[in-house]
Amino acid sequence: MRRPFARALTAPLAALAAAVALPLTSSPPAVADEGVIGGRPVRVADSPWAVALASRDRFGGTRAGQFCGGVVVARSTVLTAAHCLSEDVLGAPRGEVRDLKVIAGRSDLRADDGAEIDVRDAWINPDYDGYTNSGDVAVLTLATPLPGGFVIPMANDGDAAYEAGTGAAVYGWGDTTGTGDYARTLHAARVQVLPDAVCEEAYPGSSDGRYLPSSMLCAGEPDGGKDACQGDSGGPLVAQGRLIGLVSWGSGCGRAGSPGVYTRVSDVLRVLRQHS
Ligand code: ARG
Numbered sequence: 001m002r003r004p005f006a007r008a009l010t011a012p013l014a015a016l017a018a019a020v021a022l023p024l025t026s027s028p029p030a031v032a033d034e035g036v037i038g039g040r041p042v043r044v045a046d047s048p049w050a051v052a053l054a055s056r057d058r059f060g061g062t063r064a065g066q067f068c069g070g071v072v073v074a075r076s077t078v079l080t081a082a083h084c085l086s087e088d089v090l091g092a093p094r095g096e097v098r099d100l101k102v103i104a105g106r107s108d109l110r111a112d113d114g115a116e117i118d119v120r121d122a123w124i125n126p127d128y129d130g131y132t133n134s135g136d137v138a139v140l141t142l143a144t145p146l147p148g149g150f151v152i153p154m155a156n157d158g159d160a161a162y163e164a165g166t167g168a169a170v171y172g173w174g175d176t177t178g179t180g181d182y183a184r185t186l187h188a189a190r191v192q193v194l195p196d197a198v199c200e201e202a203y204p205g206s207s208d209g210r211y212l213p214s215s216m217l218c219a220g221e222p223d224g225g226k227d228a229c230q231g232d233s234g235g236p237l238v239a240q241g242r243l244i245g246l247v248s249w250g251s252g253c254g255r256a257g258s259p260g261v262y263t264r265v266s267d268v269l270r271v272l273r274q275h276s
Pocket of ligand 1: 247248249253
């Protein structure tokens with residue numbers, strides 16, 4: 001049964017913004033030793049909040065239709081990138097994508113473990129700016145809730161996990177080489193939170209985007225080599241057991257001097273409060 005995606009705010013979204021003021025209980029942090037570009041395979045059981053966004057209709061069945069990542073922040077709520085639901089990415093208006101699913105608890109996209117859950121509702125940040133890429137977040141409401149152990153807490157503004165030099169891990173099923181080698185299993189790469197100045201210098205404004213520190217987070221390795229890449233968008237950047245970023249954009253993948261740019265989760269919380 002098709003339900004048009006809502007454009008207005010939904011009750012679950014308001015509840016989410018309210019809930020994040022309180023500490024969420026969650027499973028203990030599970031950060032990969034290494035980690036995607038320069039990453040390594042990880043068990044989804046150790047990072048159950050990392051989910052795949054999929055549409056077999058749009059992307060074919062070989063990798064279960066995976067095209068973006070997402071992260072479970074409440075039992076029925078998954079965050080992803082706004083640009084993942086753009087017509088550019090989907091190749092069709094999102095209202096026409098009838099089989100949008102969240103795949104949870106499955107590392108290998110060729111397997112059939114875990115669950116494929118229908119997306120009941122999608123809220124795309126109306127302030128997402130496709131020029132700078134700021135505000136790159138969407139909120140998906142699941143038709144069926146996941147167990148509480150899938151949920152990862154979000155790091156509020158002022159959380160030490162946002163400090164430059166913090167070790168973090170990025171998760172996804174995206175390109176592992178930068179040449180279109182999409183992963184069949186979940187990978188993670190270890191990166192560090194980089195000073196805003198590094199991304200401000202790398203991305204002063206071009207067709208790729210413009211780094212805005214209030215809504216974005218800079219992460220990678222000074223010499224490159226470890227990064228998110230195409231297909232990882234919307235997926236989690238995790239530090240100290242908390243969600244700090246969503247994979248958003250970058251110039252190439254893993255290039256020295258071109259770090260990964262993430263949607264800053266503390267700004268996502270601000271956006272959710274503002275819209276509830
Ligand atoms: N926009 C890409 C996607 O849709 C993610 C790019 C991330 N790039 C990077 N170098 N960190 O999957």
